[in-house]
Amino acid sequence: MDYSTIRTQLLVALIAVGVASLAVVAVGPAAAQTDPGAVTVALDTDGAATVSVTYRYDLAGERAGAFEDLQGDATAQETTAQRFADRVRSIAGDVENQTGREMSISDPRAAVSTADGVGTVTVSVTWDGLAAVDGDQIRLAEPFDAGFESNRPLVVDLPDGYTAVETTPEPDSAADGELRWTADQSLTDFAVTAAPESTPTAAGGPGFGAGAAALALVVTLVAVGRSRF
Template sequence: MNVRVGVTAVVIAVLLVAAGPVATVTGAATAGQRQSSPFAVQQDRIDADEVRMDVALRPNGTAEWTLEFWVRLDDEESTTAFESLRDEIRTDPANHTQSFADRMNETVSTASNATGREMSADGFDVTTARQSLAREYGVVRYTFRWDGFAAVEGDELRAGDAIEGLYLDDGTRLLVEWPDGYERTSVTPDPDDERERAVIWRGGETDFVSGEPRVVATAAGTGPSAAAMAIAAVVVGGLAVAGVRWYRTRESTTAQPAGGDDALDSDSDAGTEPTGGSGTASVSATADESADASATGAPDTELLSNEEQVLRLVEERGGRMKQQAVVEELGWTDAKTSKVVSGLREDEKLESFRLGRENVLSLPDADDERTNETSGDGAK
């Protein structure tokens, strides 16, 4: 059994799928064409049961790549094959990284031409390990450095264009991590899982289209980020509301006659009808404000939490609205909105689903209410 060749073939298959344009260079399937099982190999070779692609971004745009192939060691044949491969790699690792490096350099070169950004790859290495989780696995781990993977624009890192349209098969995941000291600005499409400084997409759950995946992260504390600008807007809005209230209070106070009943009589003589004695103007102003509040039927947004503001918006839209509309309505960043929405989903106060390329938010009982209404109409 040629174990080494089998795993190398798997690695090459991953690279061909990960970089569509390379397919044209190598004579394989054309860009965008998908293989039904790109990680499967012949019976006399090892099949990877799980593939993990981890991309760690650096402030200068370099990405540290880790590509892992996990093989279940659930019988004597697979265990023997993996141990044989492990011995070969330990004896001559360079022999195992050469084909990988050749294919990856082609991938990087094509991505460089497509993005117009200078790129290169180096630092190729391969190691093996055994991992015991719920079951025993053998792991073949390739690592390398991809310079120029992400675009650096001021304080922003923009990553993903080098692997646009990447196809994730079942059992495959992609993790993108941004540097310490950076904040997530936007991620497209919505990730299947999130960590403190990383997002994860899994094959079978996410299908990247043109322009995806995309991750934008901004260096924290280096200038007025989008989040800081949003906070400033809220503060300015709060000051404006306070100013209006002060003005109304001042106007209502000024409108009260200083001469008591005589002044009211004078106003009455002048054609102004008194409505109830001294201080009536102030009471009327307060009544007007109460009427305004009653008319809207909604509390001041300053008194609502972030979660309550989102739920209120969705309720006002009939129980459903696009997540991007929440961003626009509240003036928040994509990152802040996503964080609040994720919390509401965990608390089961909100649900979401994909509609095309949009993320739609829905109240848990929205569909039930519509179903009940439809049933009621039918009964009538």
């Protein structure tokens, strides 16, 4: 199966799950999105990632009650999360075959909340092996590199202490370890490579400390010795 097929499956999975999530609570197809939310990939240093899709809807009229019902329905939330996991698991199997990198999908979950007339549904899974690991660098590409397009932004959260050393295409914004690409654009050849941030050596710290202080002492002693002759 080529990446074009994988891309199509991914889009179907991410978008269809949101529709299915809302159908569970009978919000109905007429519900208007006030904010498209985002597709978020939160990377870990071992190549695993938490992949989440967030949907936000205007809860006018009876929709507010529907979302409140879902908030209190653990079974419906579990069903929604499992449906999302099943679709992503199928994609992961195809990407695993393409890359030869072992992958697994676990910990499906759904979170539902309402605030200020807006209902939010977020479905998430843990995707082990999503990013490739090479030494202390991690690289995220598949399956987004096949021209992934979405009507919501793509957000990549880097591990704490990591910085992006290479990105294709350049993100539309980057701050505090969060890279964001706006909605409705093709991400053909997408890739993010991240590595630990360089830590400057502080004076008096381990890098300076014994070695540099000893060298300074030797220079001083030599200078004093020379001054005596």
